[in-house]
Amino acid sequence: MKSISYVEALRLALEEEMQRDPKVFVMGEDIGKFGGCFTVTKGLYEKFGKDRVLDTPLCETTIVGAAIGAAFMGMRPVCEIMFCDEIVIAMDQIVNSAAKARYLYGGKNCAPLVIRTAHGGTGRGIGPHHSQALEALFTHIPGLVVVMPSCPADAKGLLKSAIRSDDPVIFLEPKRLYFQKGQVPDGEYLIPFQKADIKRAGNDVTVVATGFMVNKVLQIADKLADKQISLEVIDPRTLMPLDKAAIIKSVEKTKRLVIVEEACKTGSFSAEVAAIAAEEAFEHLIAPVIRITGPDAPIPASKKLESKFFPDENRISKALYSLLNYE
Amino acid sequence: MQHLTNDDLLRLHYFMLLTRMFENKMGQLFQEGRIDENLHRSLGQEAVGVGVTYALKEKDVLLPSLRTRSAYFVKGVDLKSMMAAVYGKKTAPNAGKESSHHMGIPELGIVLTTGLIGSHLPLAAGSALAAKLQKSGQVSVCFFGDGASSRGDFHEALNFSSVFNLPVIFVCENNRYAWSTPLSVQTKVEDIVSRAQGYGMLGLKADGQNVLDVYEKTIEAIERARSGNGPTLLECKTYRFAGHSEMRDWDSGRPKDELELWRSRDPIALFEKILYERDILTAGQRVEIEGKIAAELDAAVKFAEQLDDLNETDLLQDIYSDAFERINV
Numbered sequence: 201m202k203s204i205s206y207v208e209a210l211r212l213a214l215e216e217e218m219q220r221d222p223k224v225f226v227m228g229e230d231i232g233k234f235g236g237c238f239t240v241t242k243g244l245y246e247k248f249g250k251d252r253v254l255d256t257p258l259c260e261t262t263i264v265g266a267a268i269g270a271a272f273m274g275m276r277p278v279c280e281i282m283f284c285d286e287i288v289i290a291m292d293q294i295v296n297s298a299a300k301a302r303y304l305y306g307g308k309n310c311a312p313l314v315i316r317t318a319h320g321g322t323g324r325g326i327g328p329h330h331s332q333a334l335e336a337l338f339t340h341i342p343g344l345v346v347v348m349p350s351c352p353a354d355a356k357g358l359l360k361s362a363i364r365s366d367d368p369v370i371f372l373e374p375k376r377l378y379f380q381k382g383q384v385p386d387g388e389y390l391i392p393f394q395k396a397d398i399k400r401a402g403n404d405v406t407v408v409a410t411g412f413m414v415n416k417v418l419q420i421a422d423k424l425a426d427k428q429i430s431l432e433v434i435d436p437r438t439l440m441p442l443d444k445a446a447i448i449k450s451v452e453k454t455k456r457l458v459i460v461e462e463a464c465k466t467g468s469f470s471a472e473v474a475a476i477a478a479e480e481a482f483e484h485l486i487a488p489v490i491r492i493t494g495p496d497a498p499i500p501a502s503k504k505l506e507s508k509f510f511p512d513e514n515r516i517s518k519a520l521y522s523l524l525n526y527e
Numbered sequence: 528m529q530h531l532t533n534d535d536l537l538r539l540h541y542f543m544l545l546t547r548m549f550e551n552k553m554g555q556l557f558q559e560g561r562i563d564e565n566l567h568r569s570l571g572q573e574a575v576g577v578g579v580t581y582a583l584k585e586k587d588v589l590l591p592s593l594r595t596r597s598a599y600f601v602k603g604v605d606l607k608s609m610m611a612a613v614y615g616k617k618t619a620p621n622a623g624k625e626s627s628h629h630m631g632i633p634e635l636g637i638v639l640t641t642g643l644i645g646s647h648l649p650l651a652a653g654s655a656l657a658a659k660l661q662k663s664g665q666v667s668v669c670f671f672g673d674g675a676s677s678r679g680d681f682h683e684a685l686n687f688s689s690v691f692n693l694p695v696i697f698v699c700e701n702n703r704y705a706w707s708t709p710l711s712v713q714t715k716v717e718d719i720v721s722r723a724q725g726y727g728m729l730g731l732k733a734d735g736q737n738v739l740d741v742y743e744k745t746i747e748a749i750e751r752a753r754s755g756n757g758p759t760l761l762e763c764k765t766y767r768f769a770g771h772s773e774m775r776d777w778d779s780g781r782p783k784d785e786l787e788l789w790r791s792r793d794p795i796a797l798f799e800k801i802l803y804e805r806d807i808l809t810a811g812q813r814v815e816i817e818g819k820i821a822a823e824l825d826a827a828v829k830f831a832e833q834l835d836d837l838n839e840t841d842l843l844q845d846i847y848s849d850a851f852e853r854i855n856v
């Protein structure tokens with residue numbers, strides 16, 4: 201094991217996969233010599249050259265569209281869309297071409313590409329067009345795999361799986377995790393899709409959290425443990441297709457469910473998890489399901505106001521206590 | 528120009544006539560309620576798909592548009608498979624899940640495109656990028672109509688392809704209408720090809736009713752692409768004789784004299800005139816070919832109609848790779 205940052209873990213995954221498979225190449229804006237907006241691809245241009253690390257014009261639609269076309273011809277493209285907000289520009293290619301490819305080819309071909317993007321807020325007031333958490337737009341689309349790792353070890357193992365996957369993968373990288381360090385196993389390993397990770401085992405409440413919120417919830421779980429409250433923290437890691445069994449099994453044990461995410465509330469990923477609980481674990485629940493999310497609002501540029509947008513310790517703790525006191 | 532033998536010329540003629548007769552047959556089958564597919568026929572535009580695709584090598588890559596059935600035939604799709612696709616049958620090349628207009632057939636080098644006009648131009652940049660990275664020597668050819676040239680994807684894909692010097696030919700089949708919208712409402716320029724200059728790429732213009740002119744211009748673009756000199760925008764001036772689709776026609780919206788003028792420039796009739804003059808084809812032989820195609824079409828209809836339809840289990844097939852359990856079912 202060694203301690204490296206989330207960014208370094210991603211870089212290592214790219215490097216290992218590019219070395220392993222000559223069909224893997226990366227492309228995006230400012231990812232070459234510049235090393236990418238968040239330095240994920242730093243050093244790859246020098247190592248692999250301009251034919252494996254492609255600096256593109258500003259053209260999100262064609263970055264993704266060209267990746268699909270190249271994937272159809274047997275390549276394994278990994279494209280970087282600088283901010284999750286910009287993925288919307290390429291939505292037609294993702295929804296109408298990549299996601300449906302296997303289906304419309306009748307299984308004779310597929311679109312094995314990865315779209316990496318910086319996800320969610322920074323807490324630094326970078327505004328309404330650089331801070332959104334748009335995972336629910338993708339989990340709604342059959343054919344897409346949606347992944348959001350919450351620590352360096354998961355980031356590395358899941359990115360390697362994404363590059364080897366025969367399905368198109370939307371790979372969401374929470375910005376506030378980029379420079380956080382964590383223990384990463386030595387050598388090569390893969391983390392399978394559709395497999396949730398129980399980040400902390402517990403008995404009183406099941407907390408399903410995603411991305412940066414996993415960290416937040418784990419910190420709160422530490423504090424609540426001192427008060428003899430035991431949280432079971434589940435990180436689905438793959439949001440689509442979802443490991444429903446892990447969530448249901450945990451709810452059977454704790455009988456209470458809280459879902460924490462930073463996206464807007466209506467139609468969000470947490471709504472899907474709540475619906476699963478209602479449909480498939482209703483008889484186990486002894487209290488209402490609680491969702492802790494961002495509000496149904498744009499993310500303001502004002503740093504002060506932005507801090508009110510994302511679920512914080514106060515909101516999460518309050519909700520947990522109200523649930524524990526529910527009769 | 529590469530030399531075309533008399534046999535080549537007869538092949539060009541055969542593919543145009545085959546496409547014409549196939550699509551007329553489709554019209555009849557649609558009227559009779561025997562097929563469900565919403566037809567977008569290429570009547571009048573056959574020379575474009577045939578002339579361009581005949582210039583390709585077997586390994587080259589085709590990205591079809593709404594009106595390039597002829598390109599499918601030239602690229603190697605047999606009549607029975609095409610008919611099965613129109614019928615949307617399970618064993619057809621489109622597996623009954625995509626329209627026959629833009630289905631992908633990997634073994635023939637045909638890339639799946641899309642029902643969204645112009646969204647496949649970025650895919651063509653990508654298939655050409657793959658060829659460049661793999662050093663495969665393949666050239667990609669991407670068909671689209673004048674309507675698609677107003678899309679942002681057109682701009683991005685052409686610019687991207689030019690920046691990376693990709694082996695791709697963007698073939699604009701300018702039939703002067705995007706459904707009901709005439710060219711004058713789509714653009715201020717008469718020639719879509721004039722935009723090539725803005726991307727720093729070669730622009731070529733062909734008479735889309737003249738299969739030999741289309742072929743010749745394509746050869747020039749292909750040689751350029753294959754020798755590493757980058758993409759070309761090739762505009763073929765043409766016209767569709769039928770409506771946009773069989774669902775809602777718009778013939779009434781087009782000036783009668785315009786339609787008559789273009790009908791007088793029927794690509795098949797124009798080419799037959801040349802073949803007759805050069806004694807490559809006789810009127811008698813033409814009747815024979817026509818009879819043969821008609822018989823093959825009847826056989827293809829018979830073949831397609833007895834194939835299995837898709838059933839309910841097919842609805843959930845081929846959404847994900849085998850790596851996943853089925854979800855939400």
